[in-house]
Amino acid sequence: MARYKLTIEYDGSRYAGWQMQKGSKSVQGAVIDACKLVFPNEKIELYGAGRTDQGVHALGQVAHLDVNRVKKTQQLMHLLNDNLPSDVVVTEIQQASPKFHARYDAVHRFYLYQISKRPSAFGKKMVWWVKDPLNVETMRQVAKLFTGMKDFKNFAEKSDEDKSTLVEISNIEIVETGDLILIRVSGSHFLWKQVRRMVGVMVETGRGKLSVKEIEGFFKHPSEIVAKLTAPPAGLYLEKVCYEGDEFPGALMPVLRV
Secondary structure, rough: OEEEEEEEEOOHHHHOOOOOEEOOOOHHHHHHHHHHOOOOOOOEEEEEOOOOOOOOOEEEEEEEEEEEEOOOHHHHHHHHHOOOOOOEEEEEEEEEEEEOOOOOOOOEEEEEEEEEOOOOOOOOOOOEOOOOOOOOHHHHHHHHOEEEEEEEEHHHOHHHHHOOOOEEEEEEEEEEEEEEEEEEEEEOOOOOOOOHHHHHHHHHHHHOOOOOHHHHOOOOOOOOOHHHHOHHHHHHHEEEEEEEOOOOOOOOOOOOOO
């Protein structure tokens, strides 16, 4: 049995998300289909570091692949990419320890969100175009309210409410570059749709339609407002998954220039 660590980037526009779902096209399914062509008649097991929603992209999703045969990593990467659709690419493969687990061994995750100040002919499925002017400095002030260990119950989907909704956000960076506003959110783990809802709240505050006091209340009292402000999936990217000893990502850079 061989175990490989795969780093994968994808445009999630055509997919129902990372995770395989009956009757829907998934990124995990596309990678497994490619693996079956490379390793015919063999048992294939593939586990991702985390699920991404329908329409969400990845610059550095990580998965571990279990197969019976050993191949050179570079050869395997070329073979998989030859059999993958053009919007899914394996960017790196490493031989992994049999004990390595893509999800449970991850210690830090980074998400990037791209907001565009103008419409883009090329970036419609890659950014969220916000028509209203945004006060970025106010958004940075709001971002500070999210950092640390907080109860994000109001930012969770109903299906996640039976789990712990306590999440520690390590840092949030907001950078303006040209016509883009880039937001990087980092933490050990996230609830389903949490990052998109945090971005939605920051944008609504940047529009001047939410106060700091109202946002503080989201951590104290039940509210239906947050779910209604969920940012669209198009601008969200799973930027990087880090394991013990990995370097954190460097300066915030746009995925698409507009």
